[in-house]
Amino acid sequence: PKFPGVRGIDGSGDFTGGLLEQALKVGGGDPKAMTAADIDKAIDVVRKLGPDTIYWKTGAESQQLAESGEADMLMMWTGRAMTAVKNGAKYAPAWQDWLVVMDQMTIPVGVKDTDAAYALLNAYLGKQSQEVLTQTTSYTPINNEAQPKVDASVAAFLTNTPDRQSQGYKQNIKFWVENFQAAQEKWSAMMAGN
Template identity: 30%
Template sequence: MNSRLTLTLAATLLASTAMAQENELTVASWGGSFQEAESKALFEPAAEAMGIDLTQETYSGMSDVRLQVQTGQVTFDLVASGTGSAARAGAEGLLEPIDYDVVDVSHFLEGTYSDYCVGSDVFSTTYAWNTDTYGEDGPDSWADFWDVEKFPGSRAYRGNSVAGALEPALMADGVAPEDVYSVLDSEEGIERAIDKIRELKPHIEVFWSSGAQQAQLMKDGEVDMTTGWNGRFDTAARDGGKVAYSFNQGLADVDCFAIPKGAPHKDLAMKFLAEISKPEYQDDLPKYITYGPTNTLAYETGEISPEVAAMLPSSPENAAKQLPISLEWYIKWETTANEMYQEMLTE
């Protein structure tokens, strides 16, 4: 009798443990103010609504996913990613395909979802300037950013990646936004963009490598202008930085969520992804960082005021001013372009 009772209790304990594990998820993102915003707007409320025990981690990107998948020790259920990185990781077999019978993207902006990732927010790579140096009427184009006579002063530019670095250079060189990716579709076009950056290089004091760094440069007044991400500049301004920026000729880009191949709770992760993609979560993200929702219904809930919408990259008015990033170009050319770009930086 005692042995039977012991076996029954053990089986019950195992079943309870299994059920508990089925309600656990591990989400990885990039940390800092960005993950804090995701946590408050998306992760924590969705986990509470679904009754999930959620663990959040910070990670370095798809290289961490690759290591987990290759070693068969996958611990992440959902990861934040750039769309280009997710597309390459998906092609490499590192990600689970998104089940669009579960995740509803019927009201998502065009181009903000793909086979292996679902867009979480829209951000803009743009130019920012020190208002103590130039006042509120700073540069209004990439040509202005390059014009060191009209706008004398120091610059900062992206140095750790070609992402968002070549397109501004071509627009500064007179290429119309709609023609940028056609010109970049060759090594000659890539070299043209790099030559334009080489022209500005004597005035670039810092080649930045992170969002935190670009914001800190402006907050500290270390440079007069920099490229970077709009949400980081808004954070710097809230922290007392003398910084302004423009969406004109900005590069509209998308962060997304992906599920690693072999995720321990793949089905639950897909349901969680469906939950955080709903407008009632996405409309809260701008409360914490000025990145725009990918679900257009988020603009109809009443949570995003016209004043806040005016600051978001995905609002109709701001989206019309920008060049959407070409995922296809990055899949085809990013590796080659990065090698060429890094060679120029070490000259």
């Protein structure tokens, strides 16, 4: 590998589209123009990382790998990475081609109290709630009015600076929706040693 050393990557169950897209890029492919054949190419790149790869199963395990120094580089959530660094881990974030992760909150059809459901969403998305969330996790607020007061150790992991935003990318969701089953089967086979 271009960057030798022990890697820690997500092996928590389902494949991670972003990881396979990064692997495809290493092999010269384009995640925006993926085909089903590219799944095999990407998995082959991951497989070639070999025995110097630790597949963590939980966020807590990824943080433990960072804090122990067992892995030279880790693909992990910014909140866990920030906490590990605050606990003494000697890592810094690398922002080139970082994966923009999107979550969603929904109100189920037929919920008994829609007003309460909307109130919960509004409270979560409110300025103060988003500030507290960022101050305690390093996850960037999505409320544009939120101005969390954070120290340098937290700011190092926030994703909303113009420079960091310009280096991130969103995974090819349409491709993964259409190819989820095939990718999952191939990822599971690799994780099982096949």
